[in-house]
Amino acid sequence: xxxxxxxxxxxxxxxxxxxxxxxxxxSITPADSVVEDLGLDSLDLLQLARKINRRLGVDFDLDNWxxxxxxxxxxxxxxxxxxxxxxxx
Numbered sequence: 541x542x543x544x545x546x547x548x549x550x551x552x553x554x555x556x557x558x559x560x561x562x563x564x565x566x567s568i569t570p571a572d573s574v575v576e577d578l579g580l581d582s583l584d585l586l587q588l589a590r591k592i593n594r595r596l597g598v599d600f601d602l603d604n605w606x607x608x609x610x611x612x613x614x615x616x617x618x619x620x621x622x623x624x625x626x627x628x629x
Contacts, residue, residue, distance in 0.1 A: 555588060573615055
């Protein structure tokens with residue numbers, strides 16, 4: 541992971557823990573599914589998308605990300621990939 545990726549990952553973990561307080565103290569990896577492993581529901585995901593948009597200054601399209609869920613299993617890493625792609629544009 542590059543320093544930028546690491547910084548974005550750390551921010552993403554912070555946002556996940558802000559959305560789902562039960563994650564505090566839990567180790568989160570890029571391979572974790574935000575739904576299956578971390579337990580976020582649809583409202584949590586909507587709140588997370590809004591926080592990503594505000595904090596990281598990118599347009600995280602939750603609907604598009606959900607449409608491709610079969611490919612990426614809704615992992616933390618897949619969110620990070622979308623954020624990084626949006627930052628490059």
